[in-house]
Amino acid sequence: QVQLVESGGGLVQAGDSLRLSCAASGRTLINSQMGWFRQAPGKEREFVAVVNWNGDRTTYADSVKGRFTISRDSAKNTVWLQMNSLKPEDTAVYYCAARWDPLYVSQQSKDYRYWGQGTQVTVSS
Numbered sequence: 001q002v003q004l005v006e007s008g009g010g011l012v013q014a015g016d017s018l019r020l021s022c023a024a025s026g027r028t029l030i031n032s033q034m035g036w037f038r039q040a041p042g043k044e045r046e047f048v049a050v051v052n053w054n055g056d057r058t059t060y061a062d063s064v065k066g067r068f069t070i071s072r073d074s075a076k077n078t079v080w081l082q083m084n085s086l087k088p089e090d091t092a093v094y095y096c097a098a099r100w101d102p103l104y105v106s107q108q109s110k111d112y113r114y115w116g117q118g119t120q121v122t123v124s125s
Contacts, residue, residue: 001026002114004096009119012086016123020081022096022116033099034072034079037109038092038121047107048094049081059107063089086123093118 049070097112
């Protein structure tokens with residue numbers, strides 16, 4: 001019933017910026033926790049960023065801290081990931097994910113119940 005669709009990926013050069021979007025349908029994102037994860041070829045899926053239910057608390061992986069920004073507009077059922085100063089190491093398929101758990105904010109992939117299909121981000125050197 002819940003569907004998440006990512007968009008905004010593409011091919012860029014090192015130092016460029018991209019803005020990824022995640023649009024939800026089937027259930028409002030109000031009271032949700034929204035995360036971004038990524039998976040590079042031959043590697044496990046890793047945490048990138050998460051924003052809490054009201055958007056006033058965010059957490060980032062050390063590898064992207066200071067370069068990426070997660071934000072949300074629950075009224076529009078949309079979450080964004082602004083990616084600046086991109087590096088070749090950022091190349092991966094990026095996924096948005098959602099969960100509804102008021103007890104804590106999770107950085108663990110296994111805790112998210114709903115996932116998009118992913119959008120490819122490729123950064124050339």
